[in-house]
Amino acid sequence: MKINIDDWKVFNFTDIFVIKKGFYNKKPEPSGQGKIPFLGATDSNNGVTEFYTYDEIESASKTGDEKNDTIDKKLFPGHAVCVTNNGSVGYAYYQEKQFTCSHDVNPLYKKDGDFNQFTGLFVASVIMYDRYRWGYGRKWRPERMKKSQIILPIKHNVDGTPFIDNQKKYSSEGFVPDWEGMEQFIKKLHYKKITTNNKNETTQLDTSKWEIFYLHKLFNADMGNGIDSILTTSDNPKYNYVSRDSNGNGVVDFVDQIEGEEPFKAGTMTLALGGSYLGSCFIQSKDFYTAQNVGILQEKVPLTIFTKLFIATLIRNECKIKFQAFGRELNAHFRKDFTVKLPIKYKDGKPLIDSDKEFSDEGFVPDWEWMDSYMKNLPFGDKIPIA
Numbered sequence: 001m002k003i004n005i006d007d008w009k010v011f012n013f014t015d016i017f018v019i020k021k022g023f024y025n026k027k028p029e030p031s032g033q034g035k036i037p038f039l040g041a042t043d044s045n046n047g048v049t050e051f052y053t054y055d056e057i058e059s060a061s062k063t064g065d066e067k068n069d070t071i072d073k074k075l076f077p078g079h080a081v082c083v084t085n086n087g088s089v090g091y092a093y094y095q096e097k098q099f100t101c102s103h104d105v106n107p108l109y110k111k112d113g114d115f116n117q118f119t120g121l122f123v124a125s126v127i128m129y130d131r132y133r134w135g136y137g138r139k140w141r142p143e144r145m146k147k148s149q150i151i152l153p154i155k156h157n158v159d160g161t162p163f164i165d166n167q168k169k170y171s172s173e174g175f176v177p178d179w180e181g182m183e184q185f186i187k188k189l190h191y192k193k194i195t196t197n198n199k200n201e202t203t204q205l206d207t208s209k210w211e212i213f214y215l216h217k218l219f220n221a222d223m224g225n226g227i228d229s230i231l232t233t234s235d236n237p238k239y240n241y242v243s244r245d246s247n248g249n250g251v252v253d254f255v256d257q258i259e260g261e262e263p264f265k266a267g268t269m270t271l272a273l274g275g276s277y278l279g280s281c282f283i284q285s286k287d288f289y290t291a292q293n294v295g296i297l298q299e300k301v302p303l304t305i306f307t308k309l310f311i312a313t314l315i316r317n318e319c320k321i322k323f324q325a326f327g328r329e330l331n332a333h334f335r336k337d338f339t340v341k342l343p344i345k346y347k348d349g350k351p352l353i354d355s356d357k358e359f360s361d362e363g364f365v366p367d368w369e370w371m372d373s374y375m376k377n378l379p380f381g382d383k384i385p386i387a
Helices: 054-059 117-129 179-188 305-322 366-374
Strands: 009-012 017-019 037-038 046-052 080-084 090-095 098-100 104-112 149-152 209-216 219-223 239-241 251-255 269-272 281-283 289-292 295-300 337-342
Touching: 037 054, 037 090, 046 054, 080 098, 080 117, 090 117, 117 149, 117 179, 269 305, 295 337, 305 337, 305 366
Parallel strands: 037 098, 239 289
Antiparallel strands: 009 149, 017 104, 037 046, 080 090, 080 104, 209 337, 219 295, 239 251, 269 281, 269 295
């Protein structure tokens, strides 16, 4: 559904939003019983990095227990558009219910009334479309956000002329954001609610008996094509072009065949080795080329898409903890000392040991079938396309 932005107008953030600072919060060890979302500087999962109980949030503080702030400083009301200001900068998520967040997140509230899920999603989408302006060298802290602007649709009179507010409450020209129009646009988008036949019966993972594996022992790890986008054309496109991106499976273009370059086969996993999307790991569904700084993981033994998704998720999590964009990036590590912890096969109650030591120097064997089954039985696991 196309949208015409020709008559949208510029608004100052401070004229239409109440900008709040996140709390300089410490993430406590989760009990697994929490229901209150914790938002951090992430590019996925609607900004949620963990769930906590009221007591866990109340007792934790970055400044230490002796200087712990009161709970009202840590909890934020719902109906907010939350924007990351550090790390993965410029990602925006609508939060319907109460939440807590780190100081890497700016919660935004409407000055006039509340966001609902439709207006919240509209504004979040506009903000993320503009996120290219921000990065690690240009953080979007509240002080800078207060000087920011956003382009939005405006209210019109019956005759089609712009509605002008004489009090100029929202802009110096008197333009008024068309919140109702934004809501109706989102409502008219074509979508169908996703359903699942799987029940949410998966329990919290017990990793105590899992073992550590080097990534290069599990996969044939190598660099991708390393093709600059300027060298690609799209006159008669045939292959996907995968770059360092966290959206669209990493695919940023559909390009022509490139003479002298062999495309990678569908089913191969790609890994962003650096930049803002470091650690983004995907299973490619079509043959493809890669841009610079993209690694390739090709299975040594046949693996299902479910098993690959399980491992891809662990790779992303490891990257968030052990590696850093523009600092400790993956280039020098993913073929050398990058590790993931995986469930292993057992026989007669003891770890199954492979004398050939194909997957680990200790002879442990990953339990591929267990990973496959776990992913299949997750809610919406039945919606994952097999081919």
